[in-house]
Amino acid sequence: MGIRAVVWDVDDTLFDYTAADRAGMRAHLAAEGLLERYGSAERALALWREVTEAQWARYAAGEVTFQGQRRDRVRVFLGEELGDAGADAWFDRYVAHYETAWALFPDVLPVLDALAASHRHAVLSNSSLHVQDRKLRVLGVHDRFEAILCAAELGVSKPEAGAFHAACAALRLAPDQVAYVGDHPLIDGRGAADAGLLSVWIDRHGVDGRGAADAGLLSVWIDRHGVYTADDAAAGPHRIASLAELPALLGADTRFGARPTFR
Template sequence: MSKVQLITFDLDDTFWDIGPVIINAEMTTRKWLEEKVGEIEWGTLQSFLELRNQLAKNDQSLNWDLGKLRREIFRVKLSPIISNSKELEDLVNQAFDFFLNKRHEVVFYDGVIDALEALSTKYELGVLTNGNADIKRLGIDKYFNFSISSADVKSNKPEEGHFKKALSNSKLLPQEVIHVGDHQINDVTGALNAGMHAVWFNKDAAEWAQNYNQPTTFSDWYNYQKIEELSI
């Protein structure tokens, strides 16, 4: 077995719980916008999801560029209220900036920072995310050699884009890389399909639901040494 030299990580739901973060960002941005323009017809959750799906169907890039998708949603919701195109675009961009700031108000799981500090002294570290969190904004960029988002590779995990780019950036063989993430398909299956090792972060004690053996698993970042077992 080749010696592991690089460990890559997912972000959302691997380093923090993303659900409450997005809900807070959504609600506070809506309130901020309505303070500026008055009441906005946001619709139900179902209609919101349908709008997302329709927008992504019309423009495939919205499947992997979440910033562009978010701006387009704001544009759709604000255009019935603001007729001036420049005013509309200015407010869309301001709303997105406001949302993105709130999106970065994350609470790291206990032990994450300690684990990154320890692992970064032994391995190269990278980020492979389908989201748009910015490790510099989060103050953790000092631990990582690179960060790859879906917008960077124009695709989402489990497709090969993130994993191929990580190998290209690091100039390593797949067997010299471990990928760590919470999603059984996007992270674990995607990494294994790319020839890498995979470690499943299973905070909520979910059942393993894939048709192959469960990989090395841990549920608490204070037990991050589980990751290193694959490097021995």
């Protein structure tokens, strides 16, 4: 039957989370008078990223709630035993700066337009519906997706097969009729492949990897910032450098990239 739908990750796949997070935290630390505390802005941003990844992993493993990981990110980063109200207030001030930097990657709208007639679309994120629903509305793409599923409400997170199968069930399609595009080679890539979905790897920086084709599947993963090594990445014989290549990879009947015929 072929691939009939594409399920998308959001952060660092459709939405440039890393750039927005860095810009937002830099502005927040400046407003809070904290940049000098960490020696330099780069050291502060690197620490924030490290703390974020560690606390997000705890949330994904079910060790803490979504709001709890936000509070713990603040406490660990500041090295202070703040109460819940204090941690929430500090994080909310950061979010105000972070949201001003929200943006889609430039290749997102063109590929969604190109695949609109040929494929159905949904979102599967390890975040919460409250956060991602609003984000997609602000970014102007909410109506592009038939379903938006998030781990906080599902009760199961990627890379568990149940998360991917929930997205397939929402579309009423079998896993082998669904492609999944995400940025993390293990949580997204290996998880989707193990769940029986088509995995796709977008390699924007020419980083070689080992394929999710361990299971004979096509692999497309995003390594926008060179974070993952070849040993970490799920490998595959097919690789794209831009989402502009995705329609051809899926065999979509589109005129993506064609010159307009109107005057």
